[in-house]
Amino acid sequence: MRSRATVHAWLLLTPALVLLAAFTHWPAVATIWHSLFTTPRGNRPARFIGLENYADLLDDPIFWQSLWNNAIYAAATIPLSIVIALAMALWVNARIPGRTALRMAYFTPTVLPMIAVANLWLFFYTPDYGLLDQVLRGLFGFGATNWIGTPETALGAMIVVAVWKEAGFFMIFYLAALQAIPPSLHEAAIVEGASRARIFWRVTLPLLGPTTLFILVNAVINAFRLIDHVVVMTRGGPDNATSLLLFYIYQAGFRFWDTALASTLTVVLLLILAALAAIQFLVLEKRVHYR
């Protein structure tokens, strides 16, 4: 009986496991193997060179720049999108006038394709006659700025677009969690004479712990995955100022057709993701009460 149940379970699992193995586990292993070879060119097949690709990578300034850019990108988008999402959810869940319209406004970027969004923001950022420059000139008398053409501002401009795109999606999860909190908890806290700030820090926020963890995991993944707008808006430029790791992988693999570099970069990205997963598992899971 028991063994029959096991056979059933395996039959149910097989189709999904085959696809997962073929397109997640196998490529993850294969990329390590391929990072030990040269890029095949013309009639020269790939040649085993051990760790030489990694040594080259350490000397590659674009790699270090992409890594640094990605660190800034993650450090900015993750907290910003989570805090804004939480504020949005609190507002939309409260009795603010027009909250249905607000919820819609906040959530709309989520359903727009990133590539469409990138087109719209391109115009926002256009020097001089783009919307951002027009508004800044009207309010503060600023001159024309080439927001995505200047190395100092380009990465910031990408971060703004990413936060704008993500926050509304995360808001939905906070909203769902807020509405699941029994109103009696707030009432009890008010009867006890707790201030709004105290209620928020002592009652609401702890109850949102699991949601925050879920959103955090998503935000971390997105910080390394969300590069559509970079492909369309800046192509990593100017001067690699907006090159992120996945973008550099894309560029190496499908612009330069340098598969050795692309495989090596992929291994680095996989290591980063594995390290982050381990941190999440070991540190955060213990501190948040998951059901």
Place this chain on the structure above:
Amino acid sequence: MSAQAASMAPDGSGLLARLVLWFETAAAWFLGIVWIAPLLYAVWAAIHPTGYAARFELLAPLTLSNFAAAWDAAPFARYFLNTFILVTMILGAQLVLCTLAAFAFARSAFFGSQVLFALVLAQLMVMPDVLLVENYRTMRDLGLVDTIVAIGLPYMASAFGIFLLRQAFKQVPKELEEAARVEGLSTLAILWRVYVPLARPTYIAYGLTSVSYHWNNFLWPLVITNTVDTRPVTVGLSVFASTDQGIDWAIISAATLMSSAPLLVAFLLFQRQFVQSFMRAGIR
């Protein structure tokens, strides 16, 4: 909760509470306007002649010619068809595969099931997008480069779907399954008649997420397709915006709106269900 608490505050702090509420309303609306501005701007640019793209005059003449120009300038009908086929194919495969796998994980503890589940969850961190170089190699070996199937294949076994459905299935009372077994239903019949109906909110929430994700997905389709016959709308739009149009914002805006429209309209129509299915599915 915040404004609610404010209105319930004792009388002494009434003025302060009202000030805070006023400030929060203003901040909420400011954020709302910033968040919707790009879309509103796209609408403005798309329904006016090109010259008004950066000039905001109330009485600017209206036109629909930008949409017609964009529609004629690129094979959008074909792109839409490709996206439609892609999204339907992925969702169909995901629902079947994830249901079967989630059922196995939720209801049978067999040797190695924990390890297998951990292996499945690995895909949550390592999305197929990250592995595009190797997946491209695999598709080339399979002779699938530049096919719609190749765009969908890496996403069909979805760890997120398996995870969500497993959570939902675990909440189904065991008694229901035992009763169905007494009735003589087979395992698959129990799954279909007992578990699937009870997990409906999860299916809706997951389905909506999946459709919007794959409608909007860009990088992998960009890499794996290279002809009109396979390109989804997102890739088609990027090709269109980068080559043909230069900087004719009116036409690009029209094309951008067109490619976002189906999802946007569906969202506006089903907004309430969308949000509520998320809440009921207990994704938190």
